[in-house]
Amino acid sequence: MSIPAEIDTPEIVIDRDILDRNIERMAAAVAGNGLLLxxxxxxxxIPEIAARQIAxxxxxxxxxxxGEAEVFAAAGVGNLFIxxxxxxxxxxxxxxxxxxxxxxxxxxxxSADGAxxxxxxxGSAAGNVSVLVEIDSGHHRSGALPTAAAEVAQAASxxxxxxxxVFTFPGHSYAPGMPLAAAAQEQDALxxxxxxxxxxxxxxxxxxxxSTPTALLTESSVATEVRPGVYVFGDAQQYELERCAxxxxxxxxAATVVSHHTTAPDGSQRFIVDAGSKMLGSDKPAWATGFGRxxxxxxxRVTALSxxxxxxxxHGPGDMPAxxxxxxxxxxxxxxxxxxxxxVAVVSDGQLVDRWRVAARGLNK
Amino acid sequence: MSIPAEIDTPEIVIDRDILDRNIERMAAAVAGNGLLLxxxxxxxxIPEIAARQIAxxxxxxxxxxxGEAEVFAAAGVGNLFIxxxxxxxxxxxxxxxxxxxxxxxxxxxxSADGAxxxxxxxGSAAGNVSVLVEIDSGHHRSGALPTAAAEVAQAASxxxxxxxxVFTFPGHSYAPGMPLAAAAQEQDALxxxxxxxxxxxxxxxxxxxxSTPTALLTESSVATEVRPGVYVFGDAQQYELERCAxxxxxxxxAATVVSHHTTAPDGSQRFIVDAGSKMLGSDKPAWATGFGRxxxxxxxRVTALSxxxxxxxxHGPGDMPAxxxxxxxxxxxxxxxxxxxxxVAVVSDGQLVDRWRVAARGLNK
Numbered sequence: 001m002s003i004p005a006e007i008d009t010p011e012i013v014i015d016r017d018i019l020d021r022n023i024e025r026m027a028a029a030v031a032g033n034g035l036l037l038x039x040x041x042x043x044x045x046i047p048e049i050a051a052r053q054i055a056x057x058x059x060x061x062x063x064x065x066x067g068e069a070e071v072f073a074a075a076g077v078g079n080l081f082i083x084x085x086x087x088x089x090x091x092x093x094x095x096x097x098x099x100x101x102x103x104x105x106x107x108x109x110x111s112a113d114g115a116x117x118x119x120x121x122x123g124s125a126a127g128n129v130s131v132l133v134e135i136d137s138g139h140h141r142s143g144a145l146p147t148a149a150a151e152v153a154q155a156a157s158x159x160x161x162x163x164x165x166v167f168t169f170p171g172h173s174y175a176p177g178m179p180l181a182a183a184a185q186e187q188d189a190l191x192x193x194x195x196x197x198x199x200x201x202x203x204x205x206x207x208x209x210x211s212t213p214t215a216l217l218t219e220s221s222v223a224t225e226v227r228p229g230v231y232v233f234g235d236a237q238q239y240e241l242e243r244c245a246x247x248x249x250x251x252x253x254a255a256t257v258v259s260h261h262t263t264a265p266d267g268s269q270r271f272i273v274d275a276g277s278k279m280l281g282s283d284k285p286a287w288a289t290g291f292g293r294x295x296x297x298x299x300x301r302v303t304a305l306s307x308x309x310x311x312x313x314x315h316g317p318g319d320m321p322a323x324x325x326x327x328x329x330x331x332x333x334x335x336x337x338x339x340x341x342x343x344v345a346v347v348s349d350g351q352l353v354d355r356w357r358v359a360a361r362g363l364n365k
Numbered sequence: 366m367s368i369p370a371e372i373d374t375p376e377i378v379i380d381r382d383i384l385d386r387n388i389e390r391m392a393a394a395v396a397g398n399g400l401l402l403x404x405x406x407x408x409x410x411i412p413e414i415a416a417r418q419i420a421x422x423x424x425x426x427x428x429x430x431x432g433e434a435e436v437f438a439a440a441g442v443g444n445l446f447i448x449x450x451x452x453x454x455x456x457x458x459x460x461x462x463x464x465x466x467x468x469x470x471x472x473x474x475x476s477a478d479g480a481x482x483x484x485x486x487x488g489s490a491a492g493n494v495s496v497l498v499e500i501d502s503g504h505h506r507s508g509a510l511p512t513a514a515a516e517v518a519q520a521a522s523x524x525x526x527x528x529x530x531v532f533t534f535p536g537h538s539y540a541p542g543m544p545l546a547a548a549a550q551e552q553d554a555l556x557x558x559x560x561x562x563x564x565x566x567x568x569x570x571x572x573x574x575x576s577t578p579t580a581l582l583t584e585s586s587v588a589t590e591v592r593p594g595v596y597v598f599g600d601a602q603q604y605e606l607e608r609c610a611x612x613x614x615x616x617x618x619a620a621t622v623v624s625h626h627t628t629a630p631d632g633s634q635r636f637i638v639d640a641g642s643k644m645l646g647s648d649k650p651a652w653a654t655g656f657g658r659x660x661x662x663x664x665x666r667v668t669a670l671s672x673x674x675x676x677x678x679x680h681g682p683g684d685m686p687a688x689x690x691x692x693x694x695x696x697x698x699x700x701x702x703x704x705x706x707x708x709v710a711v712v713s714d715g716q717l718v719d720r721w722r723v724a725a726r727g728l729n730k
Contacts, residue, residue, distance in 0.1 A: 008457065008730055009730070064673045084673060086623070087622070111688055113689065114689075140630075142626070258449075259507040261505060279729050281642070283647050304506070307701070308407075324452050324482060364706075
């Protein structure tokens with residue numbers, strides 16, 4: 001695909017045809033597995049994409065912050081899960097109270113202290129907010145052990161909150177050879193936590209799991225819903241983990257070759273494009289082969305990023321792209337790339353058809 | 366310093382007293398070395414800070430993109446250097462023509478092709494734009510070799526542009542033990558390129574160098590100006606490279622402890638704060654000890670970042686900060702952190718005194 005002339009570089013370009021296919025395919029596959037789909041909207045932050053996910057059958061959205069929830073509630077999404085162990089400041093308490101008046105809202109909790117604060121700070125509005133207890137299924141980030149789930153649930157209940165269930169985030173699935181193991185650990189953790197809650201008199205109606213790498217490996221024997229995010233776009237990480245095909249990648253960064261570097265001491269052939277870490281984000285897990293990939297030159301590697309320069313090592317075939325040539329770069333981690341821009345270009349059938357505002361960009365609170 | 370209660374987390378907080386001291390000190394030191402100061406504004410992107418730099422004697426600003434130049438020109442800065450080998454698309458050509466009508470503008474070039482395109486695309490406006498030939502002084506990113514400088518200058522001149530001089534960016538100075546060597550290589554490269562230009566009949570009136578690590582190591586025997594950026598704020602990279610003291614760090618991210626993790630298999634004590642890669646940026650050079658530092662807990666390390674979680678390993682002294690406690694995180698690379706927010710909180714003497722808009726945020730074009 002050539003880049004439409006109206007698009008100046010660097011710019012994020014979304015292929016709407018691929019996007020729609022990704023949305024439909026995940027919706028059908030998850031429904032076929034007997035699970036509900038609650039996509040994580042932190043990946044895209046765009047109301048037009050949320051609307052497509054809901055239209056395809058998503059039960060609601062997952063978000064990371066109150067700010068993201070506010071944007072999607074204003075866009076008409078009535079069912080929102082903030083998958084984060086919020087500590088309610090006075091400012092956040094006021095915003096969450098208001099949010100819960102207009103939408104069905106659930107929030108993560110992973111400690112008795114956090115749960116008590118959540119209910120106390122919400123005051124008489126606590127009854128409008130449900131909580132899911134976050135369980136650590138092996139990622140070792142936030143989340144309580146299954147054995148501590150009941151204590152957290154009890155604190156939440158004592159503070160006036162509705163305990164709706166449990167959730168995990170299997171972030172350790174983002175590594176080669178890990179998705180199946182992480183999905184199994186997640187099922188075990190959800191089952192153990194649900195049993196612990198049941199023993200304490202709480203029914204875990206919602207048992208929520210699933211990242212993009214594990215979403216299709218999650219079974220309805222334990223889980224009730226999954227929350228993949230990246231699947232809408234794909235990215236270089238998912239491609240290198242073989243969780244998506246090249247043809248599934250819906251988001252690329254249009255970039256221009258601005259410099260050739262053929263005189264490095266190691267004799268490598270390199271060129272520079274005008275999309276650096278302020279366009280692509282600089283996530284690079286240890287197993288990644290670089291800081292991103294080129295859609296049309298799979299042998300090339302992005303070996304270094306500065307803020308406005310990506311250095312690309314060239315191993316052929318053929319000559320390096322000429323200075324001035326436009327290329328499509330696949331970011332490593334698409335959630336970071338989209339958070340760097342206010343607007344994206346939307347193409348269909350190779351034509352620029354729309355621009356969408358990244359309405360929830362930068363809403364970290 | 367405690368974090369003023371009006372500030373909710375996560376939020377970038379700028380200590381104006383430290384900022385002003387950093388600005389004054391660099392201005393005095395550079396003037397004392399007989400050099401002009403042209404600070405790189407990509408670090409802060411804030412007109413209020415640019416005004417302070419100009420008031421302290423800066424000759425003009427350096428920027429990375431036309432979009433940044435447009436913001437600072439609109440804010441009244443009349444002398445702007447775009448330190449990037451721009452490839453002029455039709456859109457960029459039109460914008461650069463307009464920019465050069467209202468401000469004195471110079472642009473980087475590092476290839477004959479790029480220089481020809483620059484002059485051709487500007488057409489009759491080419492005479493309003495000066496160019497500096499970018500020279501690779503050992504960073505091996507963009508930049509021509511000194512031996513190729515005359516060819517690039519000739520192409521620029523043939524295309525109607527004014528050749529004003531040469532510049533380098535010694536990015537390899539951002540590593541332990543490198544600043545002195547990088548500063549010396551830079552001087553050698555500027556001298557060799559100036560001589561090559563002189564032999565071809567071009568006078569390199571401007572000989573521009575200097576990153577924050579090398580700015581105070583640059584001598585006026587060759588260079589005429591330096592372009593440090595990060596010095597206004599400092600960051601964890603500069604601190605770990607010993608290019609600034611802790612007391613010089615003017616920018617921190619206010620964050621709240623949201624979770625404790627005391628059950629990791631390795632027995633480590635960890636906690637989570639609510640500032641992840643979407644607040645701090647995820648740059649982590651190989652020599653850095655983590656993804657950032659804590660201002661008030663220097664023994665702690667940010668060992669992992671997700672989008673909204675920083676995982677902090679705790680080695681004492683004392684107990685981990687309680688869930689709900691607020692902390693100040695020092696980002697690794699401040700230029701990325703500021704590019705993630707639309708606004709910053711400004712404190713003086715521990716009080717919230719202002720909010721500044723990050724007016725040039727996200728302007729990658």
